[in-house]
Amino acid sequence: MTGLNIEWALGELDKFIQQTVMTNNSYVGNGVVSLSNKSSTAASDTEVAQQAQVVEKVFDRVIPSWRTDIELRKSNRWTRHREAAIRAKAELERQEEIRKNLGDDAPELSAAKLHSWIWSGASSLWQSGHYREAVEGAIKKLNAETQNKVGRRNLSETDLFNQAFSEQPPSAGKPRLHRMEDDGSSTFKSIQRGARTFAEGVFAGIRNPLAHEASQEMPEQQALEYLAALSVLARWVDASTLEVAS
Numbered sequence: 723m724t725g726l727n728i729e730w731a732l733g734e735l736d737k738f739i740q741q742t743v744m745t746n747n748s749y750v751g752n753g754v755v756s757l758s759n760k761s762s763t764a765a766s767d768t769e770v771a772q773q774a775q776v777v778e779k780v781f782d783r784v785i786p787s788w789r790t791d792i793e794l795r796k797s798n799r800w801t802r803h804r805e806a807a808i809r810a811k812a813e814l815e816r817q818e819e820i821r822k823n824l825g826d827d828a829p830e831l832s833a834a835k836l837h838s839w840i841w842s843g844a845s846s847l848w849q850s851g852h853y854r855e856a857v858e859g860a861i862k863k864l865n866a867e868t869q870n871k872v873g874r875r876n877l878s879e880t881d882l883f884n885q886a887f888s889e890q891p892p893s894a895g896k897p898r899l900h901r902m903e904d905d906g907s908s909t910f911k912s913i914q915r916g917a918r919t920f921a922e923g924v925f926a927g928i929r930n931p932l933a934h935e936a937s938q939e940m941p942e943q944q945a946l947e948y949l950a951a952l953s954v955l956a957r958w959v960d961a962s963t964l965e966v967a968s
Contacts (some may be wrong), residue, residue, distance in 0.1 A: 728814050731780045735811045738777045741765035742804040763800060774803055777810075782849055783834060784810040787942065790851035833946055836953035837960065839867045844949060853945035854932060860952050861929050868959050872897050879929065883921035886959075889914045892967045899962035917958050924955055 743764040763770055781788045781803075788806040795801040813820075833848060834841055843863025844856035865882065869875050872886050874897075886899045889911050901913045928948050940948075 726780075726783055731784075732811060732814055734773070734776050734780060735807045735814075738770070738773045738807045739804065739811070741770050741773055742800045742807075744798065761798070763798070770800055774800070777803065777807055781806045781810055783832075784813050786833070786849060787851050789849065831946060831950060833949055836949055837956035839863050839956045839960070840949055840953045848945075852939075853942055854935065854938065854940040857928065857940065857945050857948045857952075858932055860949055861924075861932075864952055864956050864959070867956070871959060871962075871964060872899065880922050880925045883925075883955075884918055887914050887917040887921065887962075892965045894967050897964055897966045899959060900965050901958060901962050903963075904965070917955075917962075920958075921955055924951060928952075 741764055744761045745764060765773075785791070785806060788802070788809070792802045792805050792809075833844070840860045840863065843860040847853075847856035847859055865878055868882055868886060869878065872882075874882065874885075874895075877885060885896060887901075888896075888898055890898070891904075892898045899917075900910075901917060902910055904910050928951065
């Protein structure tokens with residue numbers, strides 16, 4: 723979990739788990755037994771809600787699909803959160819052991835570590851398990867940020883990137899994005915052409931099929947790989963120098 727303070731996260735999860743221990747409200751006293759079907763958490767609902775605000779952020783990093791994968795039982799509003807906390811704690815405590823024993827020591831790709839444009843466009847839908855729509859949101863965000871950088875709202879998607887990364891010098895109303903200084907070399911031309919064709923591939927190979935698959939959900943791994951491709955393009959745009967006609 724790159725960037726995650728595991729010791730801190732475990733402490734917050736432990737606190738939440740302790741707060742959500744359920745106790746029965748039956749009463750025994752003066753020879754009288756009062757039975758109750760109701761139970762309550764060890765901490766007040768207000769305290770649990772405040773801690774939930776923190777641990778939800780941990781859940782989103784450790785088990786992103788917790789909202790859809792874990793059932794919410796009717797017995798108590800915090801049942802899903804409590805199970806997510808127990809699962810997240812086990813994942814953090816035993817992640818190295820699991821990786822070693824399953825034979826998977828490959829590096830992990832965190833969606834939250836992708837370029838900020840991509841993750842901000844995808845995060846809310848991603849966390850609710852709507853992966854196809856999350857990819858669409860990321861594409862829309864990338865397109866909007868590129869429009870903002872070059873100051874062109876009259877173009878979008880493939881046309882926008884083709885003109886932005888053109889090898890031709892900027893002209894009136896047609897600024898360019900240069901990934902390196904235009905020194906007239908074949909390297910400059912190759913890098914510009916690479917950005918153009920990569921962007922065209924993103925929109926032809928990712929964006930266009932999504933428009934025809936509105937009723938089909940996308941597997942999480944496939945969506946993550948698509949977001950990674952979008953993140954590459956976003957970093958190129960963000961890091962490029964804006965060149966305008968003098």
